[in-house]
Amino acid sequence: MNTREEILAYGLSFPDTYQNAPFRDPNWQLVRVRNTKKAFL
Template identity: 45%
Template sequence: MQTRQEAIQYCHSFQDVYEDYPFHDDNWCVMRHKENKKTFALIYDKDGYVWINVKCDPEWREFWRNAFESVVPAYHMNKTHWNSIILDGSIPDKDIRRMIGESYDLTKGKKK
């Protein structure tokens, strides 16, 4: 996964999600759950790369940051619960997909 469009397309592979642009800035694409409106990925361009902010379990936060130099404390988010993934080609697609999937699961809410 290298491009913004690939990231957005992958996020759309999850059930009941939509794109939002709430900041009046087309650079920031926010992927949300339809049911609870919670964000599970923020996709944007910064410093010449596509970045994706994803929610993570605090127990896994440091694992991801230590495993890949391109996973850093999230830009403009709570750094306890969010990481930024920099799409610079250094992280295998399977790991990017796993982090996005974990974020989706953590934000989808509880079944009633």
């Protein structure tokens, strides 16, 4: 994994995950687990 897109795609490959952008800076993206809303990437 070398690019940001590859890393986000890997994080989203897990079940019940989604991408979240809670900050104003577009460089910050979180991958969260849908049921617990815990961020892991």
